[in-house]
Amino acid sequence: MTPLPIPILATRHRRDWLIALAAGFCTVLLTAWLFGHRLQRDVQQQARESAQLSQEAIDRLLDDVNATLRQVEPLIALPCQELRARLGPVVAHNPYVRAVGVVHGQHLHCLSTFGRVAIDLPGAAPQLQQVELQLNKDPLAGAGLINLDVRRQLPGGVSMLASLDMRLLQPFLRRVVLNKLQEYGLVIDGQMFLRDRLAPTQPAVDALSVSVASARYPFGVFGQTEQAELWEYLLREEQLKLPLFLLAGALAGIVTYLALRRWRSLNGRLEQALRNQEFLPYYQPLIDSRSGRCVGAEVLMRWQPPGGALIPPDRFIPQLEENGQIAAATTLLMRQVAADLAGLSLPPDFHLSINISPCQLTDPALAADCRLLQDAVAANQGQIVLELTERVALESTGVTQETLQRLRDQGVKIAIDDFGTGHSSLAYLTELKVDYLKIDRRFVSTIRDDVPSAVLDAIIALGRQLNLVTVAEGVENERQLAYLRTRRVSLLQGYLYARPMDYPAFGRYLADHTEQPAQSEPAFSYH
Numbered sequence: 001m002t003p004l005p006i007p008i009l010a011t012r013h014r015r016d017w018l019i020a021l022a023a024g025f026c027t028v029l030l031t032a033w034l035f036g037h038r039l040q041r042d043v044q045q046q047a048r049e050s051a052q053l054s055q056e057a058i059d060r061l062l063d064d065v066n067a068t069l070r071q072v073e074p075l076i077a078l079p080c081q082e083l084r085a086r087l088g089p090v091v092a093h094n095p096y097v098r099a100v101g102v103v104h105g106q107h108l109h110c111l112s113t114f115g116r117v118a119i120d121l122p123g124a125a126p127q128l129q130q131v132e133l134q135l136n137k138d139p140l141a142g143a144g145l146i147n148l149d150v151r152r153q154l155p156g157g158v159s160m161l162a163s164l165d166m167r168l169l170q171p172f173l174r175r176v177v178l179n180k181l182q183e184y185g186l187v188i189d190g191q192m193f194l195r196d197r198l199a200p201t202q203p204a205v206d207a208l209s210v211s212v213a214s215a216r217y218p219f220g221v222f223g224q225t226e227q228a229e230l231w232e233y234l235l236r237e238e239q240l241k242l243p244l245f246l247l248a249g250a251l252a253g254i255v256t257y258l259a260l261r262r263w264r265s266l267n268g269r270l271e272q273a274l275r276n277q278e279f280l281p282y283y284q285p286l287i288d289s290r291s292g293r294c295v296g297a298e299v300l301m302r303w304q305p306p307g308g309a310l311i312p313p314d315r316f317i318p319q320l321e322e323n324g325q326i327a328a329a330t331t332l333l334m335r336q337v338a339a340d341l342a343g344l345s346l347p348p349d350f351h352l353s354i355n356i357s358p359c360q361l362t363d364p365a366l367a368a369d370c371r372l373l374q375d376a377v378a379a380n381q382g383q384i385v386l387e388l389t390e391r392v393a394l395e396s397t398g399v400t401q402e403t404l405q406r407l408r409d410q411g412v413k414i415a416i417d418d419f420g421t422g423h424s425s426l427a428y429l430t431e432l433k434v435d436y437l438k439i440d441r442r443f444v445s446t447i448r449d450d451v452p453s454a455v456l457d458a459i460i461a462l463g464r465q466l467n468l469v470t471v472a473e474g475v476e477n478e479r480q481l482a483y484l485r486t487r488r489v490s491l492l493q494g495y496l497y498a499r500p501m502d503y504p505a506f507g508r509y510l511a512d513h514t515e516q517p518a519q520s521e522p523a524f525s526y527h
């Protein structure tokens with residue numbers, strides 16, 4: 001046999017290094033992003049919780065103030081001088097209240113601190129029995145002092161007012177700022193108290209912001225951080241984790257590099273195996289379900305490295321398919337099969353099936369290789385069946401259909417392998433004009449006693465309706481055999497009859513099993 005021309009794979013060490021570096025770098029970025037994202041979420045969560053704590057603390061403070069106002073309510077009718085004397089001790093008991101006063105309409109006329117005053121309050125009077133809050137610059141004390149006025153409306157257009165010093169409320173709000181929020185404050189009736197000043201509107205932010213409204217009093221607590229500030233914080237925190245990210249990146253790089261090397265080295269070994277012709281055909285008998293006679297075989301590839309154990313196809317076929325060497329390996333296999341068949345005594349109508357990956361349908365050598373096999377079985381009116389395996393999706397394009405048509409014109413039959421699994425679909429059966437439908441062993445294994453197996457029955461019925469030859473693989477016991485025979489599946493293959501075997505063993509098998517028909521029924525015709 002002449003050695004096959006195999007494309008030599010160039011060494012790609014440098015490219016492997018670059019890919020591994022890229023994988024490491026991406027991992028560093030990804031882990032940093034993930035950690036940063038989590039950190040930002042945690043900050044937001046903490047800020048919300050602490051804003052809520054602030055709001056609850058201010059609620060409790062306002063409860064106290066409200067109780068104080070209720071306490072002094074019976075004194076409202078007293079003259080201002082007397083009222084002032086009675087209010088003084090009450091105010092002294094509440095550290096947050098700066099003054100208590102009486103308002104008629106919107107006119108503040110008596111204060112616990114100054115006695116009689118004449119101050120017009122802005123806005124409208126609150127609803128009866130309602131508490132209203134208002135932020136004001138203190139009209140009487142020094143400039144810059146900000147009051148929180150708590151006003152409670154009584155019948156007759158009179159209300160009690162308690163003025164709180166906002167400086168004393170700072171510790172309540174600082175809870176928010178402790179959690180990395182740059183700007184924080186109170187929102188009352190559209191007005192803001194920011195840290196230590198009044199502001200007309202809440203400043204716009206492009207990053208994190210939380211706000212919590214009280215359910216009992218008309219105010220809310222808010223906190224916010226600008227993007228730059230947040231980035232600075234995140235970077236500071238991330239810096240500490242930098243070694244961790246680098247470690248993750250290094251690991252990813254090493255794993256990628258090793259995986260690539262392994263892949264390349266398997267590719268290298270496969271290339272060598274092709275050159276040394278280490279791929280061998282194994283044969284698994286195909287049995288006529290009616291006569292029980294061996295009427296053919298499926299060729300299954302094996303890899304026999306020199307001095308090593310036999311390697312099953314699952315371990316190398318996918319890689320051959322991926323690196324484009326499957327066509328060369330199949331050519332090698334077909335030539336070996338053709339040579340083997342010449343030395344065997346085949347039964348009449350011998351049926352030889354061989355697996356073809358969908359990517360091989362564009363291989364110009366395929367038709368010639370099939371011709372080689374057809375010639376090898378011609379003396380026995382044999383038949384070559386190409387089983388289209390479905391690990392890789394088969395596209396029913398014009399080229400595929402043309403190739404299949406040419407092969408069919410040449411007398412080659414087409415089978416869909418492992419029907420019902422992988423990428424195989426109902427559309428293939430008609431579009432690709434297949435001749436054989438091979439039922440996957442997963443469906444055969446569902447046969448249990450006499451219980452009908454719905455999917456298996458449906459596949460068999462479909463095959464019959466489309467006038468296809470049905471082949472069941474994976475027949476392992478008598479129960480499955482009886483079931484498949486009852487449903488008139490044409491061909492059977494499985495460990496019940498024989499495992500795949502090498503050429504000498506297959507020669508002996510044929511000699512033992514093709515002489516005497518095991519059943520008296522006529523053989524199934526699949527021509």
Ligand SMILES: Nc1nc2c(ncn2[C@@H]2O[C@H](COP(=O)(O)O[C@H]3[C@@H](O)[C@H](n4cnc5c(=O)[nH]c(N)nc54)O[C@@H]3COP(=O)(O)O)[C@@H](O)[C@H]2O)c(=O)[nH]1
Binds near residue numbers: 313356357418476493
């Ligand atoms: N493109 C190519 N694919 C190929 C080629 N040779 C094989 N293959 C594909 O590899 C898959 C695994 O094949 P293998 O390990 O040889 O397994 C076959 C049988 O040994 C197994 N089998 C048969 N009867 C039984 C059974 O009774 N029980 C049981 N547990 N296993 C059994 O089934 C496999 C036959 O598969 P199929 O081809 O689908 O009929 C396999 O998918 C092959 O397609 C190749 O040259 N080219």
